[in-house]
Amino acid sequence: GAVVSQHPSRVICKSGTSVKIECRSLDFQATTMFWYRQFPKQSLMLMATSNEGSKATYEQGVEKDKFLINHASLTLSTLTVTSAHPEDSSFYICSARRNHDTQYFGPGTRLTVL
Amino acid sequence: RKEVEQDPGPFNVPEGATVAFNCTYSNSASQSFFWYRQDCRKEPKLLMSVYSSGNEDGRFTAQLNRASQYISLLIRDSKLSDSATYLCVAGNTPLVFGKGTRLSVIA
Numbered sequence: 001g002a003v004v005s006q007h008p009s010r011v012i013c014k015s016g017t018s019v020k021i022e023c024r025s026l027d028f029q030a031t032t033m034f035w036y037r038q039f040p041k042q043s044l045m046l047m048a049t050s051n052e053g054s055k056a057t058y059e060q061g062v063e064k065d066k067f068l069i070n071h072a073s074l075t076l077s078t079l080t081v082t083s084a085h086p087e088d089s090s091f092y093i094c095s096a097r098r099n100h101d102t103q104y105f106g107p108g109t110r111l112t113v114l
Numbered sequence: 115r116k117e118v119e120q121d122p123g124p125f126n127v128p129e130g131a132t133v134a135f136n137c138t139y140s141n142s143a144s145q146s147f148f149w150y151r152q153d154c155r156k157e158p159k160l161l162m163s164v165y166s167s168g169n170e171d172g173r174f175t176a177q178l179n180r181a182s183q184y185i186s187l188l189i190r191d192s193k194l195s196d197s198a199t200y201l202c203v204a205g206n207t208p209l210v211f212g213k214g215t216r217l218s219v220i221a
Contacts, residue, residue: 034208043213044158044201093157102148103209105157 003027004096006106013084014114020080021109023094029074030096034103035067038091050077084113118212120202126218127192135187135215137202144210147178149187150201152214158201161187192219 003026013019023033031052036044048069049057056069068080077096081088089112095103120137127133139147147164162169164176164185175188185202199214 044211046208046210049208091155102146102160102163104160108157110155 004094004104004106006094006109008109009107010110010112012112012114015085016083018080018082019084019111020078021092021094021111023077023079023096023106025075025096025098025104028096028098030077030098031074032097033071033077034095034097035069035077035079036093036095038093038108044093047079081111084111086113089113118202118204118210120212120215122213122215124216124218126220128220129192129194131192131219132188132190133192133217134189135200135202135217137185137204137212137215139183139185139202139204139210141205141210142183143206144183144204145206146204146209147185148203148209149174149176149185150203150211152199152201154199158211161200189217192217194219194221 005024007022011019033050035047037047038044046059047062050069050071052071052074058064066082071077091108091110093105093108095105097103118139149161150158151161152158162171162176164178166178168177173190177186197219199216201214202212203209
């Protein structure tokens with residue numbers, strides 16, 4: 001299957017700081033990448049759809065100024081959690097669409113905000 | 115947002131058992147259907163696509179009923195390593211994930 005990497009895998013930060021998460025498609029070009037968040041024992045919740053070269057599309061209830069997404073190339077999308085707070089602690093997972101609608105997921109980033 | 119509903123379980127089955135998971139989706143315009151597997155604290159991994167004609171991959175069989183908007187997954191001869199959460203997925207772009215059905219295979 002296709003390979004998607006995500007970095008860092010785990011981050012602990014203080015409240016008020018910003019955290020950047022990178023998502024890369026390693027063996028294919030992805031015009032569309034997706035960012036999800038998953039709280040314990042909950043389903044994946046789509047946060048935003050990231051399209052290369054254009055602005056991301058955010059889901060209802062997701063603050064675009066707090067979760068900054070940049071998709072500058074066909075293999076890289078970044079999510080920056082700005083002014084993180086403890087309630088932002090979660091498992092953030094990106095995925096990249098390879099063809100049709102098959103999505104391949106990165107290994108996820110576990111964010112803990114103290 | 116259109117939903118994908120599935121029984122959260124858990125399903126606790128002995129090794130060698132056959133187990134079936136079902137899910138329903140509400141968006142009749144959905145064109146793509148998948149089953150993903152997610153292990154604890156890991157990312158989801160694609161298990162198989164689901165086609166109207168039904169498809170089989172080893173011990174796993176997936177079925178789609180568009181009229182009833184219903185997707186199923188059958189696992190035969192369950193292994194301990196099958197223990198995981200199985201996510202039903204339907205939609206177009208973006209995909210919509212169910213909350214998952216938890217399976218525990220017991221020795």
